Amino acid sequence: MGPTLRNGNLNENNRFFILFVCHPLTGHLTPAIKVAEALCSRGWPVFFLGPTAHKARITRAGVTFIPLQGSADHDDLLYYSPDNPNPPVPDYWSRSWAGRALVDVEKQWLDPIPDQWTSVKAALSDLQALDPQREVIVIAEAVFHGLLPLFYGAKLPPGLKRPRATLALSVTVPLISSAHLPPFGFSLPYDADLTRSAQTLRAWRFWARNSVQLKDLLNRKLLEAGATTGVEGVFMDGEMYTNYDTFMQLGVPGFFFPRTDAPASFRFVGIIPAAKPASGWGQLPEWWDEIATETRRDGIKVVVVAQGTVETDPWELILPTIWAMSEREDVLVVAILGRKGATLPAQDGKALPSNARVTDYLHYDAVLPHAHAWVHNGGYGAVQHGIANGVPMVVAGEGQDKTENAKRMAYSGAGVSLGTAKPEVNDVRRAVEAVLDVPSYRERVELLRKEAEELDCYSSIERAVVEICS
Structure with a gap:
């Protein structure tokens, strides 16, 4: 039929x-x-x-x-x-x-x-x-x-x-x-x-x-x-x-x-x-209010990190980002694991930092309007989400189209490319702090956002x- x-x-x-x-x-x-x-x-x-x-x-x-x-x-x-x-x-x-x-x-x-x-x-x-x-x-x-x-x-x-x-x-x-x-x-x-x-x-x-x-x-x-x-x-x-x-x-x-x-x-x-769904985003993590309201009130900066749906080993980028920001009291890290039901592996007895929030799955457009930095492994879709929401980026990826996207992101001034899929914690820290502290990254990505809007x-x-x- x-x-x-x-x-x-x-x-x-x-x-x-x-x-x-x-x-x-x-x-x-x-x-x-x-x-x-x-x-x-x-x-x-x-x-x-x-x-x-x-x-x-x-x-x-x-x-x-x-x-x-x-x-x-x-x-x-x-x-x-x-x-x-x-x-x-x-x-x-x-x-x-x-x-x-x-x-x-x-x-x-x-x-x-x-x-x-x-x-x-x-x-x-x-x-x-x-x-x-x-x-x-x-x-x-x-x-x-x-x-x-x-x-x-x-x-x-x-x-x-x-x-x-x-x-x-x-x-x-x-x-x-x-x-x-x-x-x-x-x-x-x-x-x-x-x-x-x-x-x-x-x-x-x-x-x-x-x-x-x-x-x-x-x-x-x-x-x-x-x-x-x-x-x-x-x-x-x-x-x-x-x-x-x-x-x-x-x-x-x-x-x-x-x-x-x-x-x-x-x-x-x-x-x-x-995306801005008329019916809302459905069930959100229990800590959502910290992102949506408390961070704005308290001047906290939100760093969102994800690795997409293909390269999902959290040791590559998610965990390095969490630990890179672990001592920043003015930063809250939101880690999106990319698969429903996914959990972080054991941390050799270490507890996650108090400023880390982890979820198995969350729509990027739900959280990026609250973000000050967007850390991902360079998929073109993730880059587009960053531009659409006007969020400067840190990219660490290789394979598929990721290296090509990272080149263009660095050329455009919309963020920092780490040049590897498995960056060291210190490299992630320097890159994230750069996009948080240097106004030109946010200014450039905002120009791209307006270009897309037009x-x-x-x-x-x-x-x-x-x-x-x-």
């Missing part, structure tokens, strides 16, 4: 269905779901092709859920759990972050492409059956590779209409080539005036040679899905963005390195605004949709 229309009705003037597709990881799904919810609230009929592990989150947004099929139906919380009885490879957790990242690219990005494409075709067929007169606009979170077969010659079933338009929504720093920047994850600095272009070019050639196996796997999976050609360029030099009619980047220009060679279809669309994320995305429909 296909989907039924949850929002709107089949006789409304709107001539389009919007179909969201998304890489099935929490950090990618969260902003994509928020955008889908916003368009739904503005009267667009919205459908979301997503993993069943996140069905409840998607349906709570008011959009119609369509499940991914087969290997595409990925459970990221299980995948990244150290207790997973079937890890992606047997030695996954003993590998370096770079080694794990290569496994993730293979297992999450490339292997599922045929099943992702099958899921896309099924969703398009369901929507056409629901209303044959409506055209479909696809908004694809850019790391979702399951739409690429369409751009490389894969056929749709007889009678199934091609989408009216496709728009890429980038919820990370984009993985796209530039003369100003080395490949993703390389340590070469940003080259504003192209004086080091020879070095950058050598880095791209090195990456081209060493990523051939990934490119070959991508092309095998495209052919397996029915494509007639493959990617000709370098792996991860922009194919996830430039095939689309429009390339929408979550973020603000002031956070990014300026470049002269952005694709013509590229546009910034701002930052997901901080872009008006949801309106920018809706304008892009309307333009592409015209």
Whole structure:
């Protein structure tokens, strides 16, 4: 049985269905779901092709859920759990972050492409059956590779209409080539005036040679899905963005390195605004009043620390931050463990400092309006939350997109990058005290917040949709 229309009705003037597709990881799904919810609230009929592990989150947004099929139906919380009885490879957790990242690219990005494409075709067929007169606009979170077969010659079933338009929504720093920047994850600095272009070019050639196996796997999976050609360029030099009619980047220009060679279809669309639920935040920790009222009255500074949902070992950043601030009577540390039911490990008989407050899970937008510093491991979503709430940051992370985010955060002046995922307590102390005491960090992040406010994320995305429909 296909989907039924949850929002709107089949006789409304709107001539389009919007179909969201998304890489099935929490950090990618969260902003994509928020955008889908916003368009739904503005009267667009919205459908979301997503993993069943996140069905409840998607349906709570008011959009119609369509499940991914087969290997595409990925459970990221299980995948990244150290207790997973079937890890992606047997030695996954003993590998370096770079080694794990290569496994993730293979297992999450490339292997599922045929099943992702099958899921896309099924969703398009369901929507056409629901209303044959409506055209479909696809908004694809850019790391979702399951739409690429369409751009490389894969056929749709007889009678199934091609989408009216496709728009890429980038919820990370984009993985796209530039003369100003080395490949993703390389340590070469940003080259504003192209004086080091020879070095950058050598880095791209090195990456081209060493990523051939990934490119070959991508092309095998495209052919397996029915494509007639493959990617000709370098792996991860922009194919996830430039095939689309429009390339929408979550973020603000002031956070990014300026470049002269952005694709013509590229546009910034701002930052997901901080959530302000009308019904409140639900059950909050028992110490919540200390954060929300007493700190303001007593002049206490609040430092919030979290590590996201993937790298959740608290010894890496949460505990170093707690101990770094343990002697500051004017600071209260809020530590968010990132998984419901999580607890801190034993501290070798040491009691937690009296100025530490710990919770298993807490929405960032609930606590960051009360924060004076935001310590995290550099996920793009965490950075965006910091900007949206105007809170200067301390970033300590590596792997995935974290090092790239840290570079841009330091460049933008919105905070301090520690340059490692496992900082020493003294390094954390110096960095946190810097963002607490040096006004320029808060001033800079406030400028970025205003830049995001002026872009008006949801309106920018809706304008892009309307333009592409015209």
